Amino acid sequence: MAKSALLKSSIGKKYWMALTGLFLCVFLVGHLVGNLQLIFGDASAFNEYALFMTTNPAVKILSYLTYLSILFHAIDGIVLTIQNKKARPIGYAKNNASSNSAWQSRNMAVLGTLILIFIATHMTNFWAKMHFSEMPLQSEIVNIQGQELEIYKTVQGQPIPANAVQMGQVEIKGTGFYETGSDFKIADGYKDLHKITIEFFKDPAYGLAFTIFYVFSMIVLAFHLLHGFKSAFQSLGANNPRYNGLITTVGNGFAIIVPLLFAIIPLYIYFVK
Structure with a gap:
């Protein structure tokens, strides 16, 4: 009975909204660190990161938890919005909302819906x-004795040496490389998500459009975080004059810096890389 009330009550929903929101903030930081390798790393570093994120058992569990958190956070937000509107079906005769609350706090449902659309597009x-x-x-x-050859990385990330053919370590069979005397295909290696990502943002047909959409979505995320970060701590009872200022400062910094760095990535790819 107590568990049911915790899930169904408005207070319970606010607790779950806060917890899933803060968990997703942690996810954003981890995802940002990996994606920044598109600027500061090379193809190998980014593809190793992508392989790790899709094959490591612990990361897989965290990924499923992230997907559930996104869905729960979105559904919980919609339900809370509906409950709030039902609780106040008739507007106040004199309502000056802008003086009582920030714009983003009054439009969290709209901001959240736009972010959900972005997530669906991004995952697709x-x-x-x-x-x-x-x-x-x-x-x-690589160029071996005047002939251009395509050297593939192995799953472990070890490249075939450029002089492997001369050393007799590998021989050319068809389009791939094989170890001499075996059928192990060296070409079975990293999926090149780095190449897919770069080509996507630089595509002459829709690369600019998606770059603009991505940057717009990060602006939306920034507004969502400006209210959501501080609100999450308040919902969890961390509302004390001694550290409210710190929470607000950290939250505002997080809401600006993280979306900004995310937005820089497609801009850098499209205009610089």
């Missing part, structure tokens, strides 16, 4: 391709 273009689509393998072109 990248997550789904990484998991379910045929993708190119990471490779690099």
Whole structure:
């Protein structure tokens, strides 16, 4: 009975909203660190990160928890919005909402819906391709005795040496490389998500449009976080004059810096890389 009340009551929903929101903030930081390798790392570093995120058992469990948190956070937010509207079906005769609350706090449902649309689009273009689509393998072109050859990375990330053919370590059979005297195909390696991502944002047809959409979505995320971060701590009872200022400062910094860094990535790819 107590558990049911915790899930169904408005207070219970606010607790779950706060907990899932803060968990997703942690996810954002981890995801940002990996994605920044598109700027500061190379293809190998980013593809190793992508492989780790899709194969490590512990990360898989966290991924499923993240998916559930996103769905629960979105559904919980919609239910809370409906309950709040039902609780106040007739507007006040004199309502000056802008002086009583920030714009983002009055539009969290709209902001959350836009973020959900972005997440669905983002997962379709990248997550789904990484998991379910045929993708190119990471490779690099090397020149061996005047002939261009495509050298593939192995799953462990170890490249075939450029002089491997001369040393007799590998021989060319068809389009791939094989160890001499065996059928182990060296070309079975990293899915090249780095290449897919770069080509997507630089596509002449829709690369600019999606870059703009991505940046717009990060602005929406920033407004959502400006209210959500501080509100989460208040919902959990962390509302004390001694550290409210610190929570607000950290929350505002998080809400600006994290979306900004995310937004820089597609801009850098499209205009610089």
